[in-house]
Amino acid sequence: MYELVVQKTFAGAHNLRDYDGECEKLHGHNWKVEVTLKSDRLNRLGMVMDFKIVKKTLEEILSRFDHSYLNELEEFKQENPTTENVSRILYDNLNEKLPSEIFITKVKTWESENCAAAYYV
Numbered sequence: 001m002y003e004l005v006v007q008k009t010f011a012g013a014h015n016l017r018d019y020d021g022e023c024e025k026l027h028g029h030n031w032k033v034e035v036t037l038k039s040d041r042l043n044r045l046g047m048v049m050d051f052k053i054v055k056k057t058l059e060e061i062l063s064r065f066d067h068s069y070l071n072e073l074e075e076f077k078q079e080n081p082t083t084e085n086v087s088r089i090l091y092d093n094l095n096e097k098l099p100s101e102i103f104i105t106k107v108k109t110w111e112s113e114n115c116a117a118a119y120y121v
Contacts, residue, residue: 001038001039001040002038002039002040002041002042002048003036003037003038003048003105004036004037004038004039004047004048004049004051004054005034005035005036005037006034006035006037006051006054006055006058007032007033007034007035008032008033008035008055008058008059008062009030009031009032009033010030010031010033010062010065010066010067011028011029011030011031011066011067012028012029012031012065012066012067012068012069012070013026013027013028013029013068013069013070014026014027014028014029014069014070014071014076014080014081015027015071016080016081016082017071017080018080019080026069029111029112031065031086031109031110031111032109032110032116033058033062033087033090033107033108033109033110034106034107034108034109034110035054035058035090035094035104035106035107035108036104036105036106036107036108037049037054037098037102037103037104037105038102038103038104038105039101039102039103041101048102049098049099049102057094057097057098058094060097061090061093061094061097062090065086070086075089082117083109083110083111083115083116083117084117084119086109086117087107087108087109087117087118087119088107088119090107090109090119091104091107091119091120091121094107104120104121105120106118106119106120107119107120
């Protein structure tokens, strides 16, 4: 099995509804997203997938999140924009855009240097 890892960042604000504490207030993060892909075979060039294509696809998805108030995005109208939910939504969005032979092992989202949450199936 082969594995490929790509990291990108975005800046975004959110607040956690019904949270008892500081995170209920509007605040922002410089989020880091780490995507791990896997495949049991390489393409004709000897790659799981071109890094350039993975980064571009992830950038397209993150462009909706970057410099936004996450609570106003359709995905977060009913549920909190927690780091866990951000990871799941990024996973789902990326999964729709990848070739069927490429699998997402994990999407890990860092809201700070020391705090991250991951989603995988």
